[in-house]
Amino acid sequence: MKVGMMSFAHMHAYSYADGIKRLPNVELVGIFDENVERGQEAAKTYNTVHFSDQAEFLELEMDAVIICSENNRHKEMVVNAAKAKKHILCEKPIATNLSDANEMIQVCKDNAVILQIAYPVRFSSPIQQVKQMIDKGELGDIIAFRTTNRGQNPGGWFIDEEQSGGGAVLDHTVHMVDIMRWYLNEEVTEVMAIIDSYFHDIAIDDAGLLTLEFENGVIASHDASWSRFTEYPTWGDVTIEVIGTKQTVKVDAFKEHIRTFSxxxxxxxHVFYGNDMDFGLIHDFINCVKEGREPSVTGYDGLKSLEVSLAAYESSKLKKPIRL
Amino acid sequence: MILKIVFASIEKLDFRNAFENLTLVESIEQLGNSANEDTTYVLAAVEDQLKAVEDSGHEIYIPSTGLTADNQSLGWHVYFDLENYPFYQKVKEVIGKEDKPKGVFRFRRIVNQYANNLLLTGDLYVLSSLLGELQGIQVKQTNQIMIPEHTIVLMDFGGGTMAHIEYTVAEQERIELEWSGIKTIIEFDSDQMRPIQQGSRTSSQISYSVDAILASAQKVDQELVTRLKYFSNLINGGAHS
Structure with missing residues (x-):
C-alpha cells in the first residue's frame, strides 16, 4: 500500500510517519509540505520525496494520505485529497467549525473515500480494556465520568486562534469527549464550561473546566488545560474514571511508567513504557483501507466531539449551559 | 463547672499524640461527678447526645454537618471537616502564598453519607475562604434512584480561578485534590498517601486530631449562619452574581 503525508505542521506527523515505516508492505511515497525546509527535512528523515505543490503531490499513485496540517487547513486538504480519490486519516480536531466538518464528511462520501479522524487514545490498551469491561457489563450502568487531558503549551500555530480554532480546550477536549461517546454510545446534550487563559502569557485559552450531560442523564466533568510546565515529570495526562452501578474504574492511559530521578x-x-497508541492508530487505518471497511473513528465522531468543544466556548462566553 | 465537649465522627479521629488531655465517652451521663475542666471529652456526634447538652452551658464543639436551626443560637463552636485535615493545611499554605490564587482546583470526595448537602455546604465555605468569592456555580446530580449517587459542582471564583468539586456516595471515605496553578501543581490522593499498607486492604480512613478541631472551630454567630445559608441556597439553585 502506498501512503502520502500532507504537512508536518502537527507534531504527531512524526510518530505517524514512524508508524508507517514500521508496517510491512506499506510505503511512504511522498510528503507534501508548503514549509519547504520542514518538508525536505522530513523527506530526508523518512527517505521519501518532498513536494511543495499540493496538486502535484495528489497526482502521485497512492491509496491514502495522512493530514497533519494546521487545524484551519484540514478542510482544504481533505476536500482536495477526497477529490483525488485518496483515503484520508485527518489529525484532530476534524475542523475549526461545524460547517467545514460537515462539508468534509460529505465530500468524502461523494467520492467514496474513507475519512478517519486521528484519535489515538482509542488505541491505548488500558482505554480499550475498560471499553471491553463496559461492553461485558462489568461496570453495570454508567452514571458518571470524570476525565482529564492536561499537557504543555505546544506554542507555534496552536496558539494562533485563526489557525488552530481554539486553545487548550479545543485541543484537549475532543479526545475525551470521543472516548466518553465511545464508551456510552450516547451523545452529549448539555455543556457548561468555564474557560480562561492564565498559565502562559498568550492570547488564547489555556485552561477550562467542563460539565457535560448526555442524552441518558449520565453526567461528566472534564479538565482540559496546558497547565503542565517543562519541569513537571511528564508531558501531561489522559485519564478517565467511569462510575458505574456495579463498580467504578479509573484508567490512566499513561500510568505505565518508570520513575527516574536525576x-x-x-x-x-516519568518514562512511559505502555503501548504505542499512535502506532495502533496508523495500523488500524491501514487495515481499514486494506479491508475497505468503515473506519474505527469516523468523520461523524470528529464532528460530534468538535461540536461539544465549540459549545464549551459558547457556554463560557455566555455564562450559561448550552443545549445541543 | 464548664466542660469542654467535642462531638465528632469518632472513626475520623486520631487520638495518638494529642496535646489535649482527652477522654472518649459514650454518653453525657457517663461524665458523672468525675468530670473535670482540664479534660476535653469526646463523644460521637449523634442527635440524642447533642440534645442532651443543649442547655448545659458547657463549651460545645460540633461538626458543621450537625449545625441545625435548633442549635445555631446556643453559642456553640462549629468546625469544618475539610479544614481539620493536615494535608489541607499544607495545601492552604502553598496556594495561600499567592495574593490572588489563579488556577484550576479539583476536589473529589467519596463519602459514606452525603448528609443532605451539609458536607458540601461546609466544603464550599472552606474553599471560598481560600479561593475567593464565588461568582458562579452549577450543580449536576445523577438520578438519585441510581447507586452510587454522584454530584458535580462547577464553580467560578472569578479572576482566573475555577473549580470542580465532586461527591460520590459509596462504601468508603476518600479525598482527591489537585491544584494546577501557575508553575505550581499540587496533587493529593488519600488512598495513595497511606503510611501503612496492610495486606490487600484498599480502604483507608483519613483522620484528624481533636487538637485540630479545637484550633479551627469558630463560634456560631449570625454572620456564619447567614454565610452557610448563602452557600446552601447556591447548591439548591439559588441566585448568585
Whole structure:
C-alpha cells in the first residue's frame, strides 16, 4: 500500500510517519509540505520525496494520505485529497467549525473515500480494556465520568486562534469527549464550561473546566488545560474514571511508567513504557483501507466531539449551559 | 463547672499524640461527678447526645454537618471537616502564598453519607475562604434512584480561578485534590498517601486530631449562619452574581 503525508505542521506527523515505516508492505511515497525546509527535512528523515505543490503531490499513485496540517487547513486538504480519490486519516480536531466538518464528511462520501479522524487514545490498551469491561457489563450502568487531558503549551500555530480554532480546550477536549461517546454510545446534550487563559502569557485559552450531560442523564466533568510546565515529570495526562452501578474504574492511559530521578533541572521524570497508541492508530487505518471497511473513528465522531468543544466556548462566553 | 465537649465522627479521629488531655465517652451521663475542666471529652456526634447538652452551658464543639436551626443560637463552636485535615493545611499554605490564587482546583470526595448537602455546604465555605468569592456555580446530580449517587459542582471564583468539586456516595471515605496553578501543581490522593499498607486492604480512613478541631472551630454567630445559608441556597439553585 502506498501512503502520502500532507504537512508536518502537527507534531504527531512524526510518530505517524514512524508508524508507517514500521508496517510491512506499506510505503511512504511522498510528503507534501508548503514549509519547504520542514518538508525536505522530513523527506530526508523518512527517505521519501518532498513536494511543495499540493496538486502535484495528489497526482502521485497512492491509496491514502495522512493530514497533519494546521487545524484551519484540514478542510482544504481533505476536500482536495477526497477529490483525488485518496483515503484520508485527518489529525484532530476534524475542523475549526461545524460547517467545514460537515462539508468534509460529505465530500468524502461523494467520492467514496474513507475519512478517519486521528484519535489515538482509542488505541491505548488500558482505554480499550475498560471499553471491553463496559461492553461485558462489568461496570453495570454508567452514571458518571470524570476525565482529564492536561499537557504543555505546544506554542507555534496552536496558539494562533485563526489557525488552530481554539486553545487548550479545543485541543484537549475532543479526545475525551470521543472516548466518553465511545464508551456510552450516547451523545452529549448539555455543556457548561468555564474557560480562561492564565498559565502562559498568550492570547488564547489555556485552561477550562467542563460539565457535560448526555442524552441518558449520565453526567461528566472534564479538565482540559496546558497547565503542565517543562519541569513537571511528564508531558501531561489522559485519564478517565467511569462510575458505574456495579463498580467504578479509573484508567490512566499513561500510568505505565518508570520513575527516574536525576540531579538536573527536571529531577523526576516519568518514562512511559505502555503501548504505542499512535502506532495502533496508523495500523488500524491501514487495515481499514486494506479491508475497505468503515473506519474505527469516523468523520461523524470528529464532528460530534468538535461540536461539544465549540459549545464549551459558547457556554463560557455566555455564562450559561448550552443545549445541543 | 464548664466542660469542654467535642462531638465528632469518632472513626475520623486520631487520638495518638494529642496535646489535649482527652477522654472518649459514650454518653453525657457517663461524665458523672468525675468530670473535670482540664479534660476535653469526646463523644460521637449523634442527635440524642447533642440534645442532651443543649442547655448545659458547657463549651460545645460540633461538626458543621450537625449545625441545625435548633442549635445555631446556643453559642456553640462549629468546625469544618475539610479544614481539620493536615494535608489541607499544607495545601492552604502553598496556594495561600499567592495574593490572588489563579488556577484550576479539583476536589473529589467519596463519602459514606452525603448528609443532605451539609458536607458540601461546609466544603464550599472552606474553599471560598481560600479561593475567593464565588461568582458562579452549577450543580449536576445523577438520578438519585441510581447507586452510587454522584454530584458535580462547577464553580467560578472569578479572576482566573475555577473549580470542580465532586461527591460520590459509596462504601468508603476518600479525598482527591489537585491544584494546577501557575508553575505550581499540587496533587493529593488519600488512598495513595497511606503510611501503612496492610495486606490487600484498599480502604483507608483519613483522620484528624481533636487538637485540630479545637484550633479551627469558630463560634456560631449570625454572620456564619447567614454565610452557610448563602452557600446552601447556591447548591439548591439559588441566585448568585
Amino acid at each position: 540531579s538536573g533541572e527536571k529531577s523526576l521524570e
